[in-house]
Amino acid sequence: MERIKVCELLNKDAGIEVQVKGWVRTKRGNKNIAFVALNDGSTVNNIQIVFDMNNFTEDQLKDVTTGACICVEGSLVASVGSGQKVEIHAGSLLVYGTASPETYPLQKKGHSLEFLREIGHLRPRTNTFGCVLRIRHAMAFAIHKFFNDKGFFYLHTPLITASDAEGAGAMFQVTTLDLNNVPKSADGKVDYSSDFFGKATNLTVSGQLEGELGALALGQIYTFGPTFRAENSNTPRHLSEFWMIEPEMAFYEIKDNMDLAEEFIKYLVQYALDNCADDLKFLNDMFDKELIERLRSVVDTQFVRLPYTEGVEILMKSGQKFEYPVSWGTDLQSEHERYLVEKHFKKPVILTDYPKDIKAFYMKQNDDGRTVRAMDVLFPKIGEIIGGSQREESLEKLESRIKELNMGTESLWWYIDTRRFGSAPHSGFGLGFERLLLFVTGMANIRDVIPFPRSPKNAEF
Ligand code: 4AD
Ligand code: MG
Numbered sequence: 001m002e003r004i005k006v007c008e009l010l011n012k013d014a015g016i017e018v019q020v021k022g023w024v025r026t027k028r029g030n031k032n033i034a035f036v037a038l039n040d041g042s043t044v045n046n047i048q049i050v051f052d053m054n055n056f057t058e059d060q061l062k063d064v065t066t067g068a069c070i071c072v073e074g075s076l077v078a079s080v081g082s083g084q085k086v087e088i089h090a091g092s093l094l095v096y097g098t099a100s101p102e103t104y105p106l107q108k109k110g111h112s113l114e115f116l117r118e119i120g121h122l123r124p125r126t127n128t129f130g131c132v133l134r135i136r137h138a139m140a141f142a143i144h145k146f147f148n149d150k151g152f153f154y155l156h157t158p159l160i161t162a163s164d165a166e167g168a169g170a171m172f173q174v175t176t177l178d179l180n181n182v183p184k185s186a187d188g189k190v191d192y193s194s195d196f197f198g199k200a201t202n203l204t205v206s207g208q209l210e211g212e213l214g215a216l217a218l219g220q221i222y223t224f225g226p227t228f229r230a231e232n233s234n235t236p237r238h239l240s241e242f243w244m245i246e247p248e249m250a251f252y253e254i255k256d257n258m259d260l261a262e263e264f265i266k267y268l269v270q271y272a273l274d275n276c277a278d279d280l281k282f283l284n285d286m287f288d289k290e291l292i293e294r295l296r297s298v299v300d301t302q303f304v305r306l307p308y309t310e311g312v313e314i315l316m317k318s319g320q321k322f323e324y325p326v327s328w329g330t331d332l333q334s335e336h337e338r339y340l341v342e343k344h345f346k347k348p349v350i351l352t353d354y355p356k357d358i359k360a361f362y363m364k365q366n367d368d369g370r371t372v373r374a375m376d377v378l379f380p381k382i383g384e385i386i387g388g389s390q391r392e393e394s395l396e397k398l399e400s401r402i403k404e405l406n407m408g409t410e411s412l413w414w415y416i417d418t419r420r421f422g423s424a425p426h427s428g429f430g431l432g433f434e435r436l437l438l439f440v441t442g443m444a445n446i447r448d449v450i451p452f453p454r455s456p457k458n459a460e461f
Contacts, residue, residue, distance in 0.1 A: 001073055007043035014078040014086050020047060021071045021096075023125060027064055029053075034061055035082075038070070041124075044131050044282045048082035049074070051090045060093060066107055067099030067125070113448055120452060120461035128286065131279035132441050132449055135272060139436060140224070142271040143245055146264060147222045152247060155214040155221040157207030159228075162199050163411040169229035171202035172240075199411075203228035206430060207246050209362075209415050212391060215248035215426050216418050222247040224433075232456050236445040237334065237383065239434060241454035248428035254364075254373045254390040257427035258350050261377055261386050262303050264431070265348075270299050272440050280441075288442035294380065295440065303348040308332075308371070311340055311351050318344070331358045334383030341378050349378045361401050362415075363389040375429065382439055388429020395419035 001019040004012075009020060022040030029035050032053050037046040049072050051061060064070060071094040079087040101107065105119050106126065116123040123129045144154065160174050176196040177183065185191040192200045207223035214221035223246045230240060247260065272280065273295055284291040315326045315336050320343075324333045332351075340349050353366060354374040363372035377386035392398045398419055402409055409416060437449035447453040452461050 003071075005042040006038065006040045006045065006047045009047050009076065009088075010043070010045055010084055010086065012076060012086065014076050016076050017073065017091075018076050018088060019071065019073045020049070020088060022047075022069070024064055024066055024068045024070060024099075026066060027061075031058070034064075036064060036070075038072070039127075039130075041130055044127055044134075044278050045084065048079065048084065048087040049090050050087055051093075056090070056093065063095045063098045064093070065099060065101050065104075067104040068095060069097040069099075070095050113443075113445065117447060117453075124451065127282060129448075129451075131282050132437070132443065133451060134279050135276045135441055136437055136449065136451075138272060138276050139268055139433070139440065142268050142275075143222075143224060145271075146267050147247065150220070152220045152222050153214070153218050155207075155211060155218070155223055157204070157210040157214075157223045157225065159204050159226065160197075160201050161204045162197065162201050163209065163415070164200075164202055169205050169231050171205060172228050172230050174201045174203060205229050206244065208248065208428060208430065209412075211246050211248040211428060212362075212415070212426065213418060215250045215428065216422065216424060219251075220247070220249045234456055236447075237435065237438070239446055239450065239453055239455055242446075242450070243433035245431045245433060246428060248426065250424050250426045252390075252427040253425060254352065254375060254427060257388055257390060257429060258305060258352075258375055261350070261375070261388065261429050261431075265377070265385070265436070266299050268436065269295050269440060273299070283442050287444075291442035294442075298348060298379075298439075301347045303350050303377070304345045305350045305352065306340075307353045308351050308355065308374075309353070311349070314344055315339060329355050329357065337376075337378040337383035338380070341380050341383075348380070351376050351378060356401075359389070361405055361407060362391050362398070364392045365397055365401065377429075379435075379439055381442075381444075382435050384432075385435045385439065386429050386431045388427065390425070390427040393419060393423045393425050395423065 003019050003021050006020065006022060009018060020038060022038045025037040025039050025046055027034060027036045034051040034053065036049040038049055039046045072088060072090050073092045074088045074090040076086050077089050079085060106122055116126060124133060164171055183191040183194050205227055207225060211221055211223050226241055227244045228241050280292055309328065312326060312328050318339060320339055322335050326336055352375045353371040355370060356365060356372045359372050359374045363374050365372055373390040375388050376384050379385040434446050434449050438446055441449055443449050447455060
């Protein structure tokens with residue numbers, strides 16, 4: 001007999017013989033009858049299996065405990081009590097793997113998320129993480145679908161890079177040098193010529209710079225891969241290894257960039273509402289009673305678009321006590337971003353035209369000489385979910401900005417070359433995948449929306 005997944009079984013009509021495989025969530029009953037709730041990960045819902053103890057011995061069922069993996073064959077019958085349309089009346093049972101009630105950590109329901117982080121190898125077996133991981137998959141799929149349908153090309157940018165110029169954050173070094181015996185040159189500095197790549201290399205903080213090369217050849221590209229940042233920021237919104245989606249478009253100006261970002265996020269949220277209903281309902285009921293309502297409201301609202309300068313004026317006039325004081329020129333903290341989104345406008349905000357000194361070198365300079373054509377998309381509960389900009393396409397302006405910032409150009413010559421040969425107006429942005437998932441799942445900590453989180457002092461599972 002062929003195994004049928006629980007998600008399919010629950011939609012079948014009674015009257016057939018079936019085989020199901022999965023992990024026991026609970027077992028209850030008495031000496032005449034036993035009820036087992038079985039989950040196989042295909043859905044948050046369980047299938048109930050009924051064991052008539054006239055056909056099974058106590059000994060046969062003793063290993064069917066919470067966490068055990070079993071295979072059952074039996075008849076699918078209409079259910080009266082299980083809360084589902086159908087249940088299985090067991091004919092045969094095979095136990096694949098036991099889980100001792102004395103040592104299996106996931107006995108009861110309702111473990112704290114903190115505790116579950118300590119058993120990262122088992123937490124995918126909980127309802128909560130099942131929901132999160134299925135939604136994560138659906139969002140990844142929807143991202144590729146969105147761009148593919150628009151004729152964007154998926155560009156694979158490198159994870160190991162020799163350019164450290166993006167300035168997006170501290171980097172993890174990649175080396176095969178013997179750290180106990182590092183080769184030095186005459187001036188006492190590390191001699192990277194004998195390192196693997198013959199130069200110093202790092203894990204990338206962003207695929208953007210290479211993404212621009214793609215956009216200036218293929219027109220419209222996107223990247224979707226892991227990025228790495230070695231800042232010591234232990235917050236519920238930062239990871240050391242996170243996934244980013246970075247579209248980059250030739251001939252897009254800042255307004256086109258904003259339009260795309262807004263359409264993109266709304267598409268993803270609508271996709272989740274349409275395709276992840278059971279999982280969202282579970283998370284809504286268990287963690288965040290306003291989740292589904294919040295998702296619906298984002299799809300229906302027009303995002304506010306506002307220059308940074310006006311945003312700062314609103315914050316300064318707000319009378320609100322912030323932990324970090326705000327004035328023109330300061331980088332906004334998430335408390336500021338969330339004030340604008342949650343208290344002032346009560347909807348997502350796209351903030352534009354930031355001071356050039358708090359943004360990256362590649363952003364297009366405005367005529368005022370002090371702002372650049374940046375755009376950050378700010379979201380309720382999250383703060384910044386997207387960062388992007390129109391890019392500086394003028395060779396002269398780009399080079400003078402690089403000089404102004406005292407950046408070395410040796411490792412960036414290839415980037416600068418794009419402004420020398422067939423330069424074009426172009427724009428792009430980066431969506432933090434886990435920040436998106438925080439919003440869509442309603443989870444509060446970014447470590448709970450990635451299967452195996454990496455953060456300072458944390459790389460166990
Ligand atoms: O604003 P960021 O640093 O922008 C860039 O990296 C640009 N190269 C993007 C581009 O224009 N192509 O990062 C983009 C997004 C942020 O808005 C945030 O959602 C997310 O990446 N992000 C993080 N997510 C989790 N943990 C971290 N440490 C993050 N840092 C940024
Ligand atoms: Mg940013």
